[in-house]
Amino acid sequence: xxxxxxxxxxxxxxxxxxxxxxxxxxxxxxxxxxxxxxxxxxxxxxxxxxxxxxxxxxxxxxxxxxxxxxxxxxxxxxxxxxxxxxxxxxxxxxxxxxxxxxxxxxxxxxxxxxxxxxxxxxxxxxxxxxxxxxxxxxxxxxxxxxxxxxxxxxxxxxxxxxxxxxxxxxxxxxxxxxxxxxxxxxxxxxxxxxxxxxxxxxxxxxxxxxxxxx
Numbered sequence: 287x288x289x290x291x292x293x294x295x296x297x298x299x300x301x302x303x304x305x306x307x308x309x310x311x312x313x314x315x316x317x318x319x320x321x322x323x324x325x326x327x328x329x330x331x332x333x334x335x336x337x338x339x340x341x342x343x344x345x346x347x348x349x350x351x352x353x354x355x356x357x358x359x360x361x362x363x364x365x366x367x368x369x370x371x372x373x374x375x376x377x378x379x380x381x382x383x384x385x386x387x388x389x390x391x392x393x394x395x396x397x398x399x400x401x402x403x404x405x406x407x408x409x410x411x412x413x414x415x416x417x418x419x420x421x422x423x424x425x426x427x428x429x430x431x432x433x434x435x436x437x438x439x440x441x442x443x444x445x446x447x448x449x450x451x452x453x454x455x456x457x458x459x460x461x462x463x464x465x466x467x468x469x470x471x472x473x474x475x476x477x478x479x480x481x482x483x484x485x486x487x488x489x490x491x492x493x494x495x496x497x498x499x500x
Contacts, residue, residue: 292381293348299375300346303365304331311366326365335360350379355481376480384486397424405429418475419485420445420468445472445488449496469499 305325332342337357345353345361358379362372397405397415405413405426414429416422422442425433435453436442445468448454448461455461472489479485492499 289351289382292378293350296348296350296375296378296382297346299378300348303367303371304328304346307365331361331364335364337361348382350382352383353379380480380486383481384483384490416444418479419443419482419488420471443488444468445492449492449499465499 307326309326309330328342328346329339332339335342335357337345337360341357342361345357350358358376362375367375401415402424405415405424408426409428412426412428412432414422414425414433420443422433422436422444430437433442435451436444436447439447439451444464448464448468454464472485472492476482476485476489
C-alpha cells in the first residue's frame, strides 16, 4: 500500500469517528444550535487531547508519521474509541509508518563501547548481543567464531538467518528451538514498538517467505 493510500484511510477513519460523536458522548456540554457538519468539531477533539488545532488537523489528514504514542493515545481517548477501533486505527498508523520505505536491513544501533569491553572480557563464554529486531549488534570473539555464518551476512540478523538461510538447518543443530524463540520474540517486539517500520518490514518479509514463521 502506498503512503498516500494509507494516509487517506487514516483520514477517512478519523473523520468518520469524529462525525459519530456528539459533545455529550465525550463529556462536553451540548449548547444546542445547528452545526454545519455532524459530530464533534476539530477543536473539541484537540482540546481534550492537549494538542493544537493545527496539529490535530494535520493528524486528521493522515499525517501521522512520527506521532508519539502519547499523542495517539490522547486522540483515541478524546474520540472515545472502542478497543476494536483502537486496534484498527493503530494498524492504519503502522501502515503509514511502514509505507514508502524499503527495509533498512543495515540500520541498527552500534554496540556501546562499555558493553563491548565487557563482552570481550568474558572470553570463556559466548556473548552475542542483538536488538529487538534480532539484528546482531555485537559480540565477543567466541560469538563471532560460533556464529560465523550469521556474521558473514551483509547485515547480520538472527531471524533472517533462521528462516531465510537454508544453511541454518545444518549450521544450527537446535534450529527448531531457535525458530520457536524467534516466533515468540518478534510479535512481542512488535507490540512494544508498533511504529518501528524496519521491524514491521522484517515481520512481513519473514511471513511472506517462510510458512514456519506464520
